[in-house]
Amino acid sequence: MKRTLITGAAGFLGSHLCDRFIAEGHEVIAMDNLITGDLKNIEHLFPLERFKFYNHDVTNFVHVPGNLDYILHFASPASPIDYLKIPIQTLKVGALGTHNLLGLAKEKNARFMIASTSEIYGDPLVHPQTEEYYGNVNTIGPRGVYDEAKRFQESITMAYHRFHGLDTRIVRIFNTYGPRMRLNDGRVIPAFMGQALRGEDLTVFGDGSQTRSFCFVDDEIEGIYRLLMSDYTLPVNIGNPNEITIKDFAEEIIKLTGTDQKIIYKPLPKDDPMQRQPDITKAKEILGWEPKVGREEGMRKTFEFFKGLSKEELKKTEH
Ligand code: NAD
């Protein structure tokens, strides 16, 4: 039986990865310090003998007894309001955390994957973004703590690959959404859905002309799994190229949720990228992967999830 360590396991993507690797027959060792995650996301796996949970901060030395075949390092605050609130932890988990886990991968001779991000392209001057684009990041801006931690994470991973011959994978994840997103994480989908469910107006930042391309979580997990199992060691974009402006997106959500809320405008946060769309030619050619779930279907499933939350959970909001 394969043994797989997943960090950030109690978070949105980490918990879906736990489900996937359990379904693939692996023994899963889940690790998280719960700084932005929630045990609720994985508690259904607790009764399984093939599932173990360690409450541990990976910026401290990481020890796991026994062999490991795969390590997926997904621990990191991932939403702008999280990494603005906990900037030092964000830098540490990308830098020190990655270093610790690379050391563990080397000791166990395990295949190692990092969750990189479209944010390494910053506010991109090339559109759509190909893996060859070096990016346009403000190192000292408020988002720099996340973007630069992720850029360092890619560099140290490639250094371990080249210098120590470690078997590594780098997935560049573009905006992903779906069930188990935290309602108050400030990202645009939970923000708009929470507002719609509470009967509040939808807050569009700036004039709403900035674009994003949203990928449903099931598609993202499939792409990540295929990349891990492939023999390709350079970065691969995994995301849905279907691009939309944030203003049009707010209007779609108003239609989907059947509410009569208005759109209100708030200042655009500093360094908020103006456009983002993955070029997924590599994922198609190398992994035979492309997204299957359209935004309408994905957003419907996501709305069902948020509708199922209790009134108390719905009240918790950053807006
Ligand atoms: P999330 O906040 O839901 O999950 C992150 C998890 O990491 C949380 O459970 C948190 O408690 C844990 N964590 C943070 N610091 C830790 C530490 N020092 N030690 C142990 N655990 C720690 O975020 P997510 O959306 O699931 O993102 C997961 C990963 O994917 C992150 O690395 C993120 O940068 C990357 N990513 C996500 C997206 C997206 O759209 N969701 C896009 C690009 C990249």
Ligand code: UDP
């Ligand atoms: N956004 C918005 N209203 C909100 C939250 C976010 O208009 O209540 C915008 C945000 O400024 C950005 C886009 O939606 O342009 C996506 O934001 P998110 O935080 O989800 O992801 P990221 O900026 O990291 O891609």
